[in-house]
Amino acid sequence: MTKHSNPAFPPSLWAATAGEFSGAPPLQASARYDVAIVGAGYTGLSTALHLAQAGVSVCVLDAHAPGWGASGRNGGQVIPGLKYDPDQLRVMFGSAVADPLIAAIGSAADTVFDLIARHGIECEAQRAGWIQPTHSPKMMRALEARARQWMAEGAPAQLMDGAEVTRRIGTGAYVGGWKDERAGSLHPLKYCRGLAQAAQRLGVVIHGDTRVTRLERRQGGWRLHGPSGEQGPHIDAERVVLATNGYTDDLWPHLRQSVIAANSFIVATRPLPPALGASILPGGEVTSDSRRLLLYYRRDAQGRLLMGGRGPFGEPQGPADFAHLERSVALLFPQLAGVEYEYRWSGRVAITRDFLPHVHEPAPGLSIALGYNGRGIAMATMMGQRLAQRLIGPAGTAFPFPVSTIAPIPLHGLQRFYIAAGVAWYSVLDRFS
DSSP states (O other), X not given: OOOXXXXXXXXXXXXXXXXXXXXXXXXXXXXXXXXXXXOXXXXXXXXXXXXXXXXXXXXXXXXXOTTSSGGGTSOOEXXXXXXXXXXXXXXXXXXXXXXXXXXXXXXXXXXXXXXXXXXXXXXXXXXXXXXXXXXXXXXXHHHHHHHHHHHHTTOOEEEEEHHHHHHHHSOSOOSEEEEETTOEEOOHHHHHHHHHHHXXXXXXXXXXXXXXXXXXXXXXXXXXXXXXXXXXXXXXXXXXXXXXXXXXXXSSTTTGGGSEEEEEEEEEEOOOOHHHHTTSOTTOOEEEOSSTTOOEEEEOTTSOEXXXXXXXXXXXXXXXXXXXXXXXXXXXXXXXXXXXXXXXXXXXXXXXXXXXXXXXEXXXXXXXXXXXXXXXXXXXXXXXXXXXXXXXXXXXOOOSSOBOXXXXXXXXXXXXXXXXXXXXXXXXXXXXX
């Protein structure tokens, strides 16, 4: 679909510009570690890095390579918070449970940028904030409430009228919005590889091209069998973490059926001429609007405009599958008429039924974390930090996320129809809001 420099990765802007990474050889010999992690994305690598800082021996295994999944294909927006606002979370869980959760999700972007600074990760990081605009006066009232709730939690935020949104974004399509200064942007694949390299410097062993085919409970821990099965090399560990998110398979019963792996599509223009580029997000903010079928967009370090949003359930077959995003660019930014697109790609987002991250502990010594619902950079990085604290801390160590049982989504095999029905319903709601 588009050129890229690493044939092991699906084509994308990030794969084309991240350079080479060869630091994750396949598993060749059996070994033992304190903790084995399945999945070399943000959750797995952040968990490994924080465990290694505490002196824990860690091995990370991935069916492909660090960042191959959603961690190397997303829009590069680092946004704190979840779908639910603080007041909603307190109604859902009560203050005793909700307050630590609110503090954790509110600090998630801090966790990302602190790691980047501490470990010297070169990933085009910029912390210019997130703008959430709306096209609807009715939705503007909801955004006003959201901004005020986060400001009450100490977040640096501001409300903006239509004129200010037009000035900040470069389109007159919105009636207002708010800005959260905690947010920012980065090159997601460079960031993921930076986490991997920081973890390796602390002794973490990472094996790519090593699909874990079976988890076996044994005396004193677990055995993870690789692609060669019972006869091939394996990893023994006292504890195991599953961190496979939108690319979860059937390694643990019913886990894959507990999330919807929805496709998110992204297009990127060629670098815009400076005068034209200066008319769009001149302050460097990231943006995602208030629609249920939201559009998210930003400029990258080379001046490209990236536009992301929903796409068909199946994998894209060609440029026509991205035409709806290019039409959105034309509607929002008519000054870009005739702009050429350099990259088109997609990746899987893990959506949960309640739009909250899920943490499971279905067996002794086994932890599972997944389901970031489109906020994966900040939430998964912070999840890894907190999960590591839970694994090494004494019994009763504070943990901000509820631990739940795995609950398969009914009729999960029809998930493509769930998504199609949801898209149709949300389209109606967006039109009437």
